[in-house]
Amino acid sequence: MKALIALLFLLQCASASMIQWYSAPRAENVTEDGTPLHAGFHFEIGVFRNGFVPTADNIAEWSSHWVAAQRVGYHEGNRWFTGVVNVTDNQAPFTQGAQAWIWGFSGDPEEGEWILFRRNTWNWPRANATRPTPLIWDTAQANQILIGDIGTGAATLMRAGRVQDVVPPTTTWAQWLKDTGNSPGPASLLEYATGSAESRLTLQSDGNGFSIHTPRRTDRPANIRLQVSTDLVHWHPAPAALELFEESSTRLVFRKNQTSAVDDRILFFRSEISLKD
Numbered sequence: 001m002k003a004l005i006a007l008l009f010l011l012q013c014a015s016a017s018m019i020q021w022y023s024a025p026r027a028e029n030v031t032e033d034g035t036p037l038h039a040g041f042h043f044e045i046g047v048f049r050n051g052f053v054p055t056a057d058n059i060a061e062w063s064s065h066w067v068a069a070q071r072v073g074y075h076e077g078n079r080w081f082t083g084v085v086n087v088t089d090n091q092a093p094f095t096q097g098a099q100a101w102i103w104g105f106s107g108d109p110e111e112g113e114w115i116l117f118r119r120n121t122w123n124w125p126r127a128n129a130t131r132p133t134p135l136i137w138d139t140a141q142a143n144q145i146l147i148g149d150i151g152t153g154a155a156t157l158m159r160a161g162r163v164q165d166v167v168p169p170t171t172t173w174a175q176w177l178k179d180t181g182n183s184p185g186p187a188s189l190l191e192y193a194t195g196s197a198e199s200r201l202t203l204q205s206d207g208n209g210f211s212i213h214t215p216r217r218t219d220r221p222a223n224i225r226l227q228v229s230t231d232l233v234h235w236h237p238a239p240a241a242l243e244l245f246e247e248s249s250t251r252l253v254f255r256k257n258q259t260s261a262v263d264d265r266i267l268f269f270r271s272e273i274s275l276k277d
Helices: 002-014 056-065 173-180 186-194
Strands: 017-022 028-030 042-048 066-073 082-087 101-107 111-118 135-138 144-147 156-159 161-164 202-206 209-215 222-229 242-247 251-256 268-275
Touching: 042 082, 056 066, 056 144, 066 082, 173 186, 186 222, 186 268, 209 222
Parallel strands: 017 135, 028 156
Antiparallel strands: 017 082, 042 066, 042 101, 101 111, 111 144, 111 161, 202 209, 209 251, 222 268, 242 251
């Protein structure tokens, strides 16, 4: 039985390729202004779907085409990141020969620090390729850098670049809980969807009445809906009284629907947050 198990293990290992991707430990890795990278940085290895080719001109579209195979954190103490991907199939977009990239990022859709790079030989391997040793993808070997910089024999290995008003890679609820160490619950869900556990709806008056503003994070798949009440007991979907007036990567703005029969002299509002399917 032991021999059979060992044989099955060897066959399984032989049917998959392995990618070891990392940056050298104890390197000097900094943000654009020279501040050391911190534990808030994450690195992902992946590909862009549907033949999308990232450039400096289409940076706003990167995240919508990006598919990560693995995410790892940045180890602030050792000043490195490291991961291992077992390639068990070649389902799209991880088809054989697809260009593989490493994307480091920190921040939110309003402002952040990114670095995106690859080597021209970093192509997704064939899942059933038999390799005596794994593929080794060392950050120092990168020769295609779209944002940030990779040093060549210099003291600084990685330097991230500042970005504004672009959406970083998607973070799922499960991934966010893992990254933050938070426990599931209403406060955590609020922080996940809006960026802060202290987020509040804000009311602003204008010449036509009022508007309701709520923060959000478009890189975190969640639904934010407003509910309205006149007695704090019976709550109704806000679209009966409000209409979505403006949306951006960082906020939603609702204003009173002029055709609504709801009396706005005594109105209470709350947000309902749920995870997207």
